[in-house]
Amino acid sequence: MVQGPQTEGYEHDDAWGTNWLRVDETHELYYEQYGKKDGKAGIQDFKTFIYLHGGPGGHISKGNTSFFNPEHYRVVLLDQRGCGQSRPNASTINNTTWHLVSDIEALREHLGIAKWHVVFGGSWGSTLALAYAQTHPSSVGSLVLRGIFAVRDLELKWTMVPGGASMLFPDRFDEFINFLPEEERADHVASYHKRLISSDESISHPAARAWNKWEVSISTLYPNIKGLAQLDDASYNLAHARTEAHYFQNKAWLEDGQLLKKENIDKIRHIPTTIIQGRYDVVCPPITAWELHKAFPESKLHWVSDAGHSATEPGTKKKLIEACEEYASLSI
Template sequence: MNGYEHSDPFDEGMLPVSSIHRLHYEQYGNPDGKPVVYLHGGPGGHTQKSNTAYFNPDIYRVVLFDQRGTGKSQPAPEIRENTTPNLVADIEALRVHLNIPKWHLVYGGSWGSTLALLYAQAYPDVVVSLLVLGIFTTRKLEMDWFRGPIGATTIFPEAFETFVNHLPPEERGDLTGNYYKRLTSDDHATRVAAAREWNRWDLSIGSLTTNEETFRPLDDEAWSVPHAVLEAHYGMNDFWLEDGQILKEENLAKIRHIPATIIQGRYDMVCPPRTAWELHKGLPKSRLIWIPGAGHTPQEPGTRMKLLEACDYHASQDFGM
């Protein structure tokens, strides 16, 4: 199943959310349908029309938007006034702007799952259901898995060595900090070169298999630079969250009433699968779907099929609205 075909957006616009930032948003599908907000990954990713493929246009009112400093949102890239609490507040500002009483579904993958969970914890009364995949809760143990000494770096040593070797030996003790210096340099060539290597590591471990097409985004400066800059910016600031904040008992208690679908690639090298398991155990109304033979990207066939099935399932449910 390839997914659903959508017509052009029935609405799009720019929403001012700070003295600096304006968010680009688009709406697809049925204007009177069940509202779903799609939260993209990153930090530093962006949305595109193909993201609508998971949602039946006869049933869903699909809201896409680019987070601060990325995609068509302005300005990009921009790290000022760009924090996790800002992004969570932006989702609520968009809901209010669009006159949506409640989100029937909040959908987020990877960094998008972080925002989906944080948003639901902050505004539990306006989230009817959740669908999250490739679960990321920003814990130190997850970051150590992703870019530290105990996880993916031991499984992809040659790719990690390429990532490390972009820096001179004396700077390799603080990879994120010294990449960040280059990514925020006044020199354009320095920023672009650092972004390519930063993102090359991400792409190297994102799926079970790679080919030339996997790395094609590295040639797209409009994607590569914002993605790297924002990802490093958030990492440098510990995502503005306490370690383990999302999975704390008191925070999970706020969303235990919300039906949730959790989808996780069994061999995810970006976000360790144990986090999905811990989230599932903390949410009694959740169902966890493991995808055997899949990594992190939602484009892997097994993951894509289950995402389509899950979105159809959520479309068929009223969840007591």
């Protein structure tokens, strides 16, 4: 049931299903299930959400379920390859966008779900949701996307090199760059990547903390104390930073602007889609949400005028809950 104001979201019981799905010789994916689980027709007939976490390199938690009404939905949370409780942790072996797309489809088939009622993704999760929907449009009933990220060169430069986010957060960007010895700063992203993939934890772990601190420190309109506390979790730090650097170095195995091209949008034009974007999102600049909406005018775009990047900022969370409630009544 709803706990307090709508922006607080829904409270779920503990997961009624947790397991690992082996997808190749290296990776086992951890997933959890919440919400509706029984009925005369069987769980496969319930409206099922899949939640795609950000990063790349993030992880799931029970708190991710707060957007979804347990009276309406079966909710599936998935730790992507190398992330969270998926095994092995922080592995970049066979870890690309297209492996993850295949994993989502494998999980759908494994769980006996005819079609995801909603694919929900924010930040990197929006990237993955779009890539999945464009690859498997018949498996997607609707899309709820937040903080749009298409891994275009302009977006990566905005966040990672001087002249973009650094103009707004110069002190924090200097801290990010100055972590590296001066001789490693000419190509700081490559230098971080080299440190993050090191098997020596005395090299990789401090680099992971510094990498993640930059992103966390610019993710919300107001200081993100809870997010900064997560920097003390060594397993999260390495998985997030190593995977993110791995994907950024390889442009997520996407052609620049691939997800926004007409021929790819045409594949999903029939899918009901809601886009929710914080007006002051510094991690995923709002231009991408706008350009996605212009390419895909059938979508609904909601600007949140008092929010940055995080899904948990009050205005953004309220809109996400409203979108999920709207789609609960949708026949797909």
